[in-house]
Amino acid sequence: MELDRIIHEPARLRILTILSGLDVADFAFLCTTLGLTKGNLSSHMDRLEKAGYIEVRKSFNGKIPHTDYRLTQDGREQLAAYWAGLEAIRALRDQPPEPPIEEGD
């Protein structure tokens, strides 16, 4: 079973899952909610943006820079596919082992 490696990273999975329940969130919200350092979060967001999973909008609140993030349609679809894939893996794992084939049957 193949899973999207970009999404599979724990912090990025959580970022995308949070964004899937929201319209838009800013950098500060994600940083405090996830408890990540700014540098680490920034690195994750760069990767997600490059993958086309999130849309970044930069603006200014007066003189203070402000960055908003939004899940793209592709990001939403890939995240849904990821969870479906993971469910499939879990289902396989939870299946009872097949009984051994007896000789002479």
Place this chain on the structure above:
Amino acid sequence: MAAKVPNRSSDAFADPREIAKWAGRYAKNRTIPFLIQWICIVMLGVFIAAVVFLTLRAYRSENVLWILLCAAGIVGMIVAMAWFIVPKWGGDRIYRISQWIYGEEGYAAYLGGSGESIKASSWVYAAGIGLAAYHLLGVLLIAGRYLPFQYTQPFSALYMVPFFIAMTITQRLGFWAFIWPVLYGLHAVLILLGVPIRFTDVNLEILNMIVPVFGYGLVAILVGHLFSRYALHRLKALVRQGLVETAEAESEDQS
């Protein structure tokens, strides 16, 4: 991009639907902008009352100073109302004040709540005009003595309750926004049943409208705010469950 990887990250990860759900609940219950609007409206109300008082004083005294004060008050009132009504002025300022209050907590908007996804349909405008027309009709009915004064609030509730419930649903606001119409409707029912919850003093008659409108509004806003604190607490607990921060995101991927 796709890679064969073991189920590494998600065994300790809570149900993703819970995370998305609590994120949405938190965003829907961020009521600080509504609290600022509430304060602005109350201040505007006090300002209008002061201007009316000044006007009466100027009319009675015929004093030039009072008349000038009254004129300045009217100009100030118009400016304040324009500031509040025009989204580019008041809306932007309210947004910035809210952001300042939320501080490091940051900004999050629920699906459709950032103002870009929801476009007010024509029925919303029609219902808003209807709201004003209905209350004008109420004033005329009271003035013509067709409607007893003590039934002003129930008369108002007949339109306001369904209107605000419909608005809450269409604007996809949190559960807190239902509190106001429910309490306002209950208040009307209690008055119709004759429960003594009215101000009976003639001078305080206006409070029979002001207290339910603003009092229940404040209750709803504060309940929403408290729930947003709880939702954020739940969200953080869910998200941080099993999440160990790596030194750098890149090194994590390369491993």
